[in-house]
Amino acid sequence: MAAKQPARREVGRLEWIVGALGAAIVVAVLGVLTHEALTYHEGAPVLVVKVLDVTPTEGGYVVRFMTENRGPSTAAEVVVAATLTDGDRVIERAETTLDYIARKSDRGAGVILKRDPASATLEIAATSYRKP
Amino acid sequence: MTARTAARMREIEKGFLVGLGRAAGGSIVFALPVLMTMEMWSLGASMDRPRLALLLVAIVPLLVGLSHYIGFEETETWVDDLRDAFVAIAVGFVTSAIVLSLFGLIGPHLSFDEVLGAIVIQTVPASFGAVIAQGQLGQSDEADDSRNKQAGYGGSLLFVASGAVFLSFNIAPTEEIDFISASMTPWHAIALVLVSIAMMHAIVYSVGFEGQSATRPDDYSFWSVFVRNSLPGYAIALLVSAAMLWIFGRLDDLGASAALRLVIVLGFPAAMGAAFARLIVGGQS
Numbered sequence: 001m002a003a004k005q006p007a008r009r010e011v012g013r014l015e016w017i018v019g020a021l022g023a024a025i026v027v028a029v030l031g032v033l034t035h036e037a038l039t040y041h042e043g044a045p046v047l048v049v050k051v052l053d054v055t056p057t058e059g060g061y062v063v064r065f066m067t068e069n070r071g072p073s074t075a076a077e078v079v080v081a082a083t084l085t086d087g088d089r090v091i092e093r094a095e096t097t098l099d100y101i102a103r104k105s106d107r108g109a110g111v112i113l114k115r116d117p118a119s120a121t122l123e124i125a126a127t128s129y130r131k132p
Numbered sequence: 133m134t135a136r137t138a139a140r141m142r143e144i145e146k147g148f149l150v151g152l153g154r155a156a157g158g159s160i161v162f163a164l165p166v167l168m169t170m171e172m173w174s175l176g177a178s179m180d181r182p183r184l185a186l187l188l189v190a191i192v193p194l195l196v197g198l199s200h201y202i203g204f205e206e207t208e209t210w211v212d213d214l215r216d217a218f219v220a221i222a223v224g225f226v227t228s229a230i231v232l233s234l235f236g237l238i239g240p241h242l243s244f245d246e247v248l249g250a251i252v253i254q255t256v257p258a259s260f261g262a263v264i265a266q267g268q269l270g271q272s273d274e275a276d277d278s279r280n281k282q283a284g285y286g287g288s289l290l291f292v293a294s295g296a297v298f299l300s301f302n303i304a305p306t307e308e309i310d311f312i313s314a315s316m317t318p319w320h321a322i323a324l325v326l327v328s329i330a331m332m333h334a335i336v337y338s339v340g341f342e343g344q345s346a347t348r349p350d351d352y353s354f355w356s357v358f359v360r361n362s363l364p365g366y367a368i369a370l371l372v373s374a375a376m377l378w379i380f381g382r383l384d385d386l387g388a389s390a391a392l393r394l395v396i397v398l399g400f401p402a403a404m405g406a407a408f409a410r411l412i413v414g415g416q417s
Contacts, residue, residue, distance in 0.1 A: 011212075012144040015219065018152065022218030025225050026192065029252055030185050036245065037181035074178040102177035105243035132178040 045103070046071035047126035049080055052108070060112040065124055067098060068106040075129035076100040082111040086120040100132055155223045158265020159258035160231065162298075163224070166257045167231050171305040175380060176249025183379045184252055191256055194297065195220050197290045198263045216263070224259030225251060257301055260294075292365045295409025296372035296402040303401050304376040313393040321393050328396075328403045332369070333362035335407035366399070369406045373398035 052064040067080055081095040094111040101107050111124070166172050176184075195217035196210070229251050232238045238247045303309060316324070337357050374395045377383050383391045 011215075012141060012148050014145045015148045016215065018148075018222050019215035019218045022220070022222030022225070025222060026188060026218065029188060029248065032248060033181045033185040033188075033252075037185065040181060076174075076178070100174050100177065102243055102246045105177070105246060132174065 041072055043072040045069050045073050045075040045101070045129060047075060047078060047101070047129065049124045049126060051122070051124060054117055056116070057112075060114050061116055062110055062112050063117060063122070063124070064108065064110045066106050066108050067101060067126060069101040069103055072103055074100060074102045074132050076132035077128075077130040078107075078126050079128045080109060080111075080124060081127045082113070082122065082124040084113060084115060084117060084120050084122055091115055091120055095127070152219075152223065154265050155220065155262035156227050158263075159220075159224045159227045159261040162261025162264060163228060163231075163254055163258035165302050167228070167235070167254055169302070169306070171307070172253055173232075173237055173250050175305050176251070176253050177243075177246040178381075179249060179253075179379075180381055183381070184249060187256060187379050188252055191259060192217055192221075194290075194294055195259060195263055198260070198294055201290070217259075220259040220262040221255060223262040224255040224257075227262075228254035228258045257298075260298060288361070289364065289368065291409040292368050292406040293372055296369045296406040297376070298409075299405025300369075300373050300376050300398050300402040304373070304382065304398055305380050309394060309397050310382075313390070313397045316393065316397070321396055324396055324400060328369075328400050329362060329366050332366055332403045332407045333358055335404075336362050336365060365406050366403055369402035370395055370399045372406075373402040376402075 046069065048068045048070060050066050050068065052066060055062045055064070063082060065080070067078060069075055076099065078098040078101055079095055080098065081093065083090055084092040092113050092115055094113060096109050096111055098107050098109055113122075160167075196213045199216040199220070200210075200213045229238070232250055232254065238250055337354065374383070377391075377394060377398060382394065386394065
């Protein structure tokens, strides 16, 4: 091909495919975001804590749990407090802060207690959060 | 199809693959600061969905414009530019997804919302980088070179806007700008505005983002450049920084004066990015 000729650049099929992929990504993402925007409503986060297991270790009893946000909005700096009670008496208290839990998501965390949680009543619940 | 054209087609596809590799490299280089910033991951989950969609829509014309003036490939028609913009988005989306997965930041343990949001945010600088990679790292090509020089006033304003987005995007979501604007007195703010404009003018006047020396117009005087380029450039930088802050939801809880101060603080990097747009984005010209 003569160098002088200001030929239109030839485009391979692959380039069209990748370009179409990009367009498809944009359209699909916009579709999902629009769907989310339409179904979204401002509401309180619903924070539910579930204990996974308790492992006795040299450093204490490690209580692993999942905090699930079933609500429609994201919560930041979620404080989860664990209290070990025997009747009315609080034996031990521990808490941890989770950076953020997106809506319809969960985060794992743990607290470490000195006393065996099986020997008393263990309660774990989210106690506060901040709007991100 | 003859053997000769088949060979030619293979050559074209091979050339495109090399270009894709370069684009992927560029997208990683430009997106790394954002990829490794914590605010960016959480933003994807918490950001207002319509604004996130708007961000994705807004980068398409910016990429089309960039591709037209500097080019991921040498481009002829607006269809080429549009295709290149979408190629850049595809490259940016895929590289962001891969790097975020490598870091363990996205995965099945997160909700779909979070994963998608994180990738979309990273796609912005990554697709920018994919287009710019050609301007900075690739060989210069004649067609784009000449168009670079003929970019004209509209083209130069586009460079300004993309440069402003480029530099302010990384900074807009950080906590630090809140802290900076809170620790400034009104006098500091005034001084920052004046310094921003002065620095912008100094860079613009010496670098000259319109036409370069080859076609330096007669009216290339101090005041002419100041009124036609530096002042509108700063105005664009402020608009871009306000738009960035609004999209990231940073202006939502602020009063008018606090918001303006935040815009001015972010306007500083935006103005620097705008002024250096010709160096960062314009590449070889």
